[in-house]
Amino acid sequence: MTATDTLSSPAPLRRIPARLAELSGWRRLAMAAVFGGLATFALPPAYAVPVLLLAFPGLLWLLDGVRTGKGAFAVGWFFGFAHHLLGLYWISAALFTDIGRFWWALPLSAAGLPILLSMFTGFATLVVWKLRAAGLARVLLFAASWAVFEWLRGHLFTGFPWNLIGYSWTGFLPVLQTVSLTGVYGLSLLTVLVAALPAALGDVPNSQTGPNSQTGPNSQTAAPPRRAWAALAAGLALFAGLSGWGAMRLAGAPAETVPGVRLRLVQPAIDQRLKWEPAERVRNIQQQLDLSAAPASEPITHVIWAETAVPLFLEQDARVRQALAAVTPPGGLLITGAPRASVDVYGERSYFNSLLAVDGSGAVTAAFDKFHLVPFGEYMPLRQWLPVGAIAGNGAEFSAGPGPVSLPMKGLPPVSPLICYEVIFPGAVTDPGNRPQWLLNLTNDAWYGNTAGPHQHFAIAQTRAVEEGLPLVRVANTGISGVTDAYGRVTAMLGLGQRGVVDAALPKALPVPTLYGRAGDMIFGVMLLSCIALGLLARHRR
DSSP, X not given: OOHHHHHHSOOHHHHHHXXXXXXXXXXXXHHHXXXXXXXXXXXXXXXXXXXXXXXXXXXXXXXXXXXXXXXXXXXXXXXXXXXXXXXXXXXXXXXXXXXXXXXXXXXXXXXXXXXXXXXXXXXXXXXXXXXXXXXXXXXXXXXXXXXXXXXXXXXXXXXXXXXXXXXXXXXXXHHHTTHHHHHHHHHHHHHHHHHHXXXXXXXXXXXXXXXXXXXXXXXXXXXXXXXXXXXXHHHHHHHHHHHHHHHHHHHTOOOOEEEEEEEEEEEOOOOHHHXXXXXXXXXXXXXXXXXHHXXXXXXXXXXXXXXXXXXXXGGXXXXXXXXXXXXXXXXXXXXXXXXXXXXXXTSOEEEEXXXXXXXXXXXXXXXXXXXXXXXXXXBOTTTTTOOSOOTTTTTOOOOOOSOOOOEEETTEEEEEEEEGGGGGSTTOSSOTTSOOSEEEEEEXXXXXXXXXXXXXXXXXXXXXXXXXXXXXXXXXXXXXXXXXXXXXXXXXXXXXXXXXXXXXXXXXXXSSOOHXXXXXXXXXXXXXXXXXXXXXXXXXXX
């Protein structure tokens, strides 16, 4: 081989981008799905964050061979479909609690939701393709486009901000501290930006790499541009710096608790198929009463049960309230999830998925109604075309409560109750005009069995604690139940599927709200606009 042959052959770092760009038809779409599925392993409970350094560059390299907007959308759609199909497979497990009634919904839950969510990734790649950028400009604009459509996914059509890329860091607390400044959307933006930087290593200096070019990674050169290497080094240094800052924040964080408060979280691990059976209801309640009354190493002041732990209209059943009062700590409360019914002045009956607090006399002293309901699970948004009842409501539909509140309860600091997936919405878990001192998440993940779903749900709740600078107490029927302090540190936990109780002190809130708690997504917006401006500037210069 001559020196000329050596210089004209593709450099090793460009062979893979070149081959990916040359793929067409089903091979290109299949490879996009492979990269999308690979990106799923960065999320809980796997936490394999380095796979993003392969998945996002691979996605961009596939776009190099695209010649039409339809093709660019398809590449992003297939990436998103595989990503959400693997990340949300566990949702279908809920239907098997009564598969005889809801068999028809199985394909909708297994593939329907990923099909819809993949539209957002499809539009994200379409925007990047339309902008005709290359090199670092394309990386910046891709990260911004991904972040925009991730934010839209969390807000449009009631929103579903599950498995945002920023949650990849819940397994590494020092980096997760970043959400106290930027929120999880900001951390997602930074993560995608740095993870996509290797894509620039396959570019050719001074080439017209882009959707309609015939050069790009197929062009030949001796070495990747130094600027791309410098950018990658800077990106990795950024996360090293965030990690260092987070480690220092954690090292200086006090472990203070609220004096005079000792919580008992009851996790009965009741099978969802037995939870609403009329013949099992009394037995289910009795199991939780027994766990509540078990001896404790320190005096308990408050007992907390999970979402719909009492499968009866508690306010209308004095006998059950008295049974709960019998295990309520002296001077304290038993807090439980239960359905609630009300009748308006016109005689119309409404049902709510609620939290109720019962004192030692059996009186209900506080109540909260879930405000962010699950479509199809707690109400049917397409009832005119789907003449069936909501899945979680056992055929009935729930009504929504008034929104996040700071609820005063006897012997406790003001709390923001969050039922089930209300905890997944960044910036929407507290009353902005009346800051609570802790978050309480009651949930019933028994629907999803021993899958990734409960692990993801716990990690998402943990992130809300860091964002808001508030401790979070989570009580789940089958787990994972636990207590997280205002820095995301888990102070007590009972694993998935275990039956028992968690006795723990209540950590203190940060004395002042975090930057994210004060500014919300404004910081993310500034980061996003900066990313777009830098990307367009770099595109113009190139």
